[in-house]
Amino acid sequence: xxxxxxxxxxxxxxxxxxxxxxxxxxHGTSIRDITGKVGIKESSLYNHFIGKxxxxxxxxxxxxxxxxxxxxxxEKLKFTDADNITDPVKFWMTGADEFLKYMDPxxxxxxxxxxxxxFLNQKCRQFYLNTMLLSQKKLVKTIFTEMRRKGMxxxxxxxxxxxxxxYMLQGxxxxxxxxxxxxxxxxxxxxxxxxxITLFIQGMKx
Amino acid sequence: xxxxxxxxxxxxxxxxxxxxxxxxxxHGTSIRDITGKVGIKESSLYNHFIGKxxxxxxxxxxxxxxxxxxxxxxEKLKFTDADNITDPVKFWMTGADEFLKYMDPxxxxxxxxxxxxxFLNQKCRQFYLNTMLLSQKKLVKTIFTEMRRKGMxxxxxxxxxxxxxxYMLQGxxxxxxxxxxxxxxxxxxxxxxxxxITLFIQGMKx
DNA sequence: GTCTATAACTCGATAGAC
DNA sequence: GTCTATCGAGTTATAGAC
Numbered sequence: 001x002x003x004x005x006x007x008x009x010x011x012x013x014x015x016x017x018x019x020x021x022x023x024x025x026x027h028g029t030s031i032r033d034i035t036g037k038v039g040i041k042e043s044s045l046y047n048h049f050i051g052k053x054x055x056x057x058x059x060x061x062x063x064x065x066x067x068x069x070x071x072x073x074x075e076k077l078k079f080t081d082a083d084n085i086t087d088p089v090k091f092w093m094t095g096a097d098e099f100l101k102y103m104d105p106x107x108x109x110x111x112x113x114x115x116x117x118x119f120l121n122q123k124c125r126q127f128y129l130n131t132m133l134l135s136q137k138k139l140v141k142t143i144f145t146e147m148r149r150k151g152m153x154x155x156x157x158x159x160x161x162x163x164x165x166x167y168m169l170q171g172x173x174x175x176x177x178x179x180x181x182x183x184x185x186x187x188x189x190x191x192x193x194x195x196x197i198t199l200f201i202q203g204m205k206x
Numbered sequence: 207x208x209x210x211x212x213x214x215x216x217x218x219x220x221x222x223x224x225x226x227x228x229x230x231x232x233h234g235t236s237i238r239d240i241t242g243k244v245g246i247k248e249s250s251l252y253n254h255f256i257g258k259x260x261x262x263x264x265x266x267x268x269x270x271x272x273x274x275x276x277x278x279x280x281e282k283l284k285f286t287d288a289d290n291i292t293d294p295v296k297f298w299m300t301g302a303d304e305f306l307k308y309m310d311p312x313x314x315x316x317x318x319x320x321x322x323x324x325f326l327n328q329k330c331r332q333f334y335l336n337t338m339l340l341s342q343k344k345l346v347k348t349i350f351t352e353m354r355r356k357g358m359x360x361x362x363x364x365x366x367x368x369x370x371x372x373y374m375l376q377g378x379x380x381x382x383x384x385x386x387x388x389x390x391x392x393x394x395x396x397x398x399x400x401x402x403i404t405l406f407i408q409g410m411k412x
Numbered sequence: 413g414t415c416t417a418t419a420a421c422t423c424g425a426t427a428g429a430c
Numbered sequence: 431g432t433c434t435a436t437c438g439a440g441t442t443a444t445a446g447a448c
Binding site: 009040041043044047048 | 431432433434435
Binding site: 215246247249250253254 | 413414415416417
């Protein structure tokens with residue numbers, strides 16, 4: 001959607017809603033906020049979405065698509081490019097990059113919306129649990145299984161270890177995002193993230 | 207506050223607000239919701255709080271107090287009761303229990319409010335980063351340091367490992383809370399939590 | 413400290429002209 | 431598909447009687 005330069009009004013409403021919902025919250029964002037940002041009147045919005053909730057539904061459909069594509073792609077991947085890599089940290093980073101290809105800035109904001117709403121909205125809660133968290137665990141498990149097959153990491157409960165990794169990464173990313181919002185330098189944040197990932201993967205080394 | 211049976215109107219408003227903010231969100235909760243639950247008229251609320259935001263401020267002050275007390279108590283603790291414990295997992299659980307003494311059901315709900323609001327409200331974001339997350343890391347570090355001193359765990363970067371533990375526990379607790387809201391049985395949830403903590407602490411064993 | 417009454421405003425949504 | 435105009439309900443907050 002982002003690559004397409006001829007955006008429809010619906011697309012522009014969608015994008016503006018993602019930005020506003022993520023920064024002001026779903027309840028904190030009014031139809032007036034959205035249409036004001038888009039440059040149309042409130043009533044015009046109803047030609048594209050039947051109501052405010054329909055926008056949130058569309059946002060979750062979009063995110064579901066992103067994750068489904070990423071999971072499918074990584075499961076098909078043969079890791080042939082990484083055949084010559086023996087260092088687990090390097091191998092991990094290669095796999096993680098493959099996944100990040102499917103994430104766009106919109107997806108990142110949608111994740112933020114889901115965290116904002118998961119305790120408040122059942123649809124968001126179920127999506128977070130059954131799609132987002134599940135996909136992330138699947139993706140991590142896929143790479144860990146491949147690393148185990150290659151004998152790069154020691155024997156462990158891959159299911160539980162993948163869960164731990166997802167929780168850790170989520171915690172790190174939330175903290176980093178919040179620190180960035182508070183004006184902390186991204187360089188320091190990136191370094192911190194890399195160090196923590198390295199520590200985790202090295203702990204799995206043989 | 208909970209133990210005191212002669213609650214003031216202000217206390218009842220406070221408690222009702224915590225419950226409503228955590229389940230419906232700050233923006234999703236109206237003054238009418240709060241006063242309706244308390245059993246007073248909207249206007250009466252303004253005799254106890256200057257406005258809606260002042261209630262949220264009071265909630266954060268309360269949580270700050272809870273964490274400050276927990277950190278102070280654990281830092282003073284001499285771990286004498288745990289002298290005869292040699293198993294790291296058992297030692298850890300004893301220390302974690304000490305911390306849990308200071309948490310009440312209200313504190314748990316306030317944590318939920320903070321997660322809901324951390325991306326939306328700067329005061330909540332700063333409180334989450336500088337008080338809650340920092341206190342939790344301090345608490346974990348205190349116990350890990352004691353375990354290291356006793357030679358129960360291998361040499362490691364305690365600062366980073368404590369961060370990883372906090373992230374993991376937070377991720378687990380969020381997922382568990384969400385699953386409980388979706389009707390999953392608490393027994394299964396508790397078992398899962400215990401297994402993950404055990405796996406983490408055992409990974410630190412000598 | 414509680415109440416009634418109400419101000420002043422914003423909310424999501426609709427009807428109907430163009 | 432956009433607009434103007436408007437609705438009814440809900441929002442925080444205040445004034446003033448008791």
